[in-house]
Amino acid sequence: MIDVKQLLTTDKLWDYKGGVFPKYNKEQSRQLPIQPYWIPPVVRIPVRQHIGQSGHINVTEGERVLKGQLLTEPTHGMAVPVHAPTSGIIESISQGAANHPSGLSELTLTIRSDGNDEWRPRQPYANADELSNDDLLQLIRYAGISGMGGAGFPTEIKLTPVADIKLLLMNGAECEPYISADDTLMQAHANEVVQGILLMARLLDHPVVVIAIEDDKPEAIEAMTQATADYDQIRVRSIPAKYPSGGERQLIQIITGEEVPHSGIPADLGIVVQNVGTAHAVARAVYHDEPLISRVVTLTGQRVLKPANHWVLLGTPIEDLLHHHGLDELSQVIVGGPMMGYQLPKLSGPVIKTTNCLIVPGQNELSSPDNQVPCIRCGSCADACPVNLLPQQLHWYALAEDHEKLSEHNLNDCIECGACAYVCPSEIPLVLEYRQAKAAIRASKQEQLKSERAKQRFESRNLRLEQEKIARAEKHQQAAQARLKAMAEREQQASAPAATDDKKSAVAAALARAKAKKAGAVSAPPKTVVDESGQTIPDNRDVAAQREARKAEARARKAQKAAQAVQDSGATPTELPADSAQQSADVPAADNKAARVAAAVARAKAKRQAQQTQADDSVEQPAANLTEQVTGKPAADDKAARVAAAVAHAKAKRQAQQTQAGDSVEQPVANLTEQVTDKPAADDKAARVAAAVARAKAKRQAQQAENQRSPDATPRSKDQSDS
Incomplete structure (x- = not known):
């Protein structure tokens, strides 16, 4: 305490x-006084000159800055900003030589001085x-x-x-x-x-x-x-x-x-x-x-003619500073003292906030690493160590790169004072070895930290993917369970008897709607009725009425087409058959004309076909006998004659039947035509003339056929033929 x-x-x-x-x-x-600072033509400001982190650069290339102006903004707790040591132009922002024993480069702001040394406004x-x-x-x-x-x-x-x-x-x-x-x-x-x-x-x-x-x-x-x-x-x-x-x-x-x-x-x-x-x-x-832009630096050594302390602007290149004091062809410069200092690998490195001394030694003024010999295990280094370490053991472990043993022997407690190297009779650069070992351990820890972070990211990713997979599986399982539950509920509802008539009616209505929707019908719910047993059944009377109406419309369309055909042919129906009248009674009188016409035409076609079949049966044998009489050859031997006679007889019979059918249909068609077209049949001269011509031709052909059947018979008189 x-x-x-x-x-x-x-x-x-x-x-x-x-x-x-x-x-x-x-x-x-x-000796006093401290010499004033010298303004170099170029200053190089490393963005980090301390233990910690660098700040954010807030200037750009080509920008003019004033003395004392802030160049970096401290964005971290361990960040310390840097300032312009003199006025000038930002020439570049790039990697530059570092004031460090490693000789590595670091981010540096290069300012071309304008020589005015103009201050920013101060408060x-x-x-x-x-x-x-x-x-x-x-x-x-x-x-x-x-x-x-x-x-x-x-x-x-x-x-x-x-x-x-x-x-x-x-x-x-x-x-x-x-x-x-x-x-x-x-x-x-x-x-x-x-x-x-x-x-x-x-x-x-x-x-x-x-x-x-x-x-x-x-x-x-x-x-x-x-x-x-x-x-x-x-x-x-x-x-x-x-x-x-x-x-x-x-x-x-x-x-x-x-x-x-x-x-x-x-x-x-x-x-x-x-x-x-x-x-x-x-x-x-x-x-x-006044920010920290300059410091006192001791410039000494056997090669310096006038050793003294100088105010030096931070960022002044060490090489330019030494040349300004008349020191050329420099081979060795020590930054710091001879005990804890280090030899600068690149003289273009700048003066920074921790640079308190520059030693330009003469020949043999300081010990050289080239003079070292193997360790003789004298133990002088252990006696001189102010922090009670074992420098000899650290030396061996550093050569073997055994980081674990170095940590066990507390290498990090070494203050790098150089007392061990000062008393070493073998002139081994122990401090240099310790610094290199510390740097290697720091690099190893950084790599280990990066590896650990990568491992954590990898494991976190795998965990996230596994959680997503489990969540998807649970979601699918829940969906499957919901589907199974819905199916079970539907099956239960379908298999369970209806508790009341209302439920039955609802089920029947739903089924009817589903069927109507499937058939493309109107989706209105069907009407229902209660039969004698008390069951609720669909009321199909409207459906039957609609079906009959559609049939009536079809018949009317057919009758209209037939009437149009009769009108186009010029025939004149006189009366309607009973069947046609009966069918026409099923439809209104205004729409019955076309139906009657269609019915009459259909019956005429059927009768004509029956007459043709009968005529073929009755003419076949007489035609064969006639062929045998005319040709003097048996009918069986004269196939061609018989075929020709049969054809001729068939044609004659068909014409006679057509004439007879025309006589029987002429007057009803005329009457029907008059009813459909609202025109008198007597005015249809062309139709009557055509009918008379047809009858005459049919009569003449019938006589010719009769004469061929009985050639030996006496011709009948005109009155007999007409009868």
């Missing part, structure tokens, strides 16, 4: 295991008390401020902890060799650093503030002591110059004697650690409306 009073009243310090005491080489660059706050805590946090977030002494954790997140904070620990140790950026910043801008500290303390509900500075920076200690003299809750503490005292966990142990748990964070102990450079950036953002 932290004793707050002890932190303010005593000078007691604690120590941590391990650590080294390298040669610091800070004197070359810690500084002279009195921060006018801002609420929420407004202050939003201002810090949109100013793009992240940690400037380590990995670049978003400052806004650190200033909104979930636990009760008792100690705000300001890190001014700057334990890395060669680096003096924070040292000169505290000397030159101590008051602004304190203003930023006060704003942070306000957001954390005014905890105790301790500013820890290594004892090899007396000027910085003096400047900060004077700047905090009026604040009782702030105390400056001088700590021993031991590497890596600037590490977050090591600094907490030195000041409080407490160890951060293996899987915990400082907030679990009620502590928040911030860098003095971050406090300076917060003050500039609030009191000058």
Whole structure:
């Protein structure tokens, strides 16, 4: 448990295991003043310069931007925006070289500077008390401020902890060799650093503030002591110059004697650690409306003629910056210090928010990976490790790519301080191996996570398809059951006797309607009657009447057609036969004329056919005898003669019968024609003349036939023939 009073009243310090005491080489660059920034012709702004996520780009290629203008919008909780470090034109939005040991490219905004360095409109706050805590946090977030002494954790997140904070620990140790950026910043801008500290303390509900500075920076200690003299809750503490005292966990142990748990964070102990450079950036953002677009960078090394600290615009290409200071033909540049820094694979990478030092070493100034030899298992690395790891074992597991063993030996607890590599007599680049192993583990976890998500999507899809299949089967089963139930109900209704006469009537009516609908009849329900037994039966009297009416209409149509035929032939009926009159009585008198005509014509045709049959029977034998007498040959031998005689006799007989039929039908037809056409039969001269001619011809032919039958007989007189 932290004793707050002890932190303010005593000078007691604690120590941590391990650590080294390298040669610091800070004197070359810690001289004041800090050099002003230089405006490069081109700046390259990576959209992500911190731990977390990048924001959404809100500018386009070809757009002119002003200094301090927002280039990305923070759309995520861990997103920190970036700003234009100077005015100019957005030349491109594409992949560019990253300031990272991997040498990979990342999304970068390239701005062609116009040299004017024109600011956007600014609204500084002279009195921060006018801002609420929420407004202050939003201002810090949109100013793009992240940690400037380590990995670049978003400052806004650190200033909104979930636990009760008792100690705000300001890190001014700057334990890395060669680096003096924070040292000169505290000397030159101590008051602004304190203003930023006060704003942070306000957001954390005014905890105790301790500013820890290594004892090899007396000027910085003096400047900060004077700047905090009026604040009782702030105390400056001088700590021993031991590497890596600037590490977050090591600094907490030195000041409080407490160890951060293996899987915990400082907030679990009620502590928040911030860098003095971050406090300076917060003050500039609030009191000058200046986002984080520049920082102090130490430029040093044996090849640098005048090592110094410079204000450098973020996004300045490192290669252009070094050329501006007279450094050409560069083969090796270290970003950061010699312990935790890394060699930059591409000098076109830009200065970013976490770039605090650039070392251009001379020949043999720093150890080279080419000098390494196999491990001799001396154990010096384990003694120097400040977090109680086993670097030797991690070395073997890293070479074998055994991620499981690396995790078991807590590789993630390694702070990459480089103390193990510094004391290694074999000059093995242990920190580089650990970084590569961490990257491989992260990649493996990402692939595993992607695989797990794909598996979950696959299983979810299969589950959904199975549920749909089951739902369809249930739906079909329910439909089948409903059909079976309906069929059973219909069968039950059909087989069960009717309980009342009303039910019988309804069933009979339904059946009648179904039959009528099937036959295409009118769908009106049929009438019913009750017979002698009490049963309800359909009343078919209307149907029978309709059937008789249709028959009468058919007979009338036939009679009308026959009358038309008689009228066209010119015949004149005189009287109607009894059968025709009887049939005509079934229809009205006005429609009976055509029926009588049709009946008379039909009877005449039947009589004529009967007479022709009789004539054939009576003429056959006489014709044979006549043929034998004329030809002098037997009838049996003269087939042709007999056939000819029979034909002639048949023709004569048929003509006689036609004449006789004409005589018998002439007067009734005339009478019928008069009735149908309403014209007198006497006016039909053509008909009478035709009938007389027909009779004369028939009579003459009959005489000729009689003479042929009896040639030896004496001819009859005219009177006898006529009779």
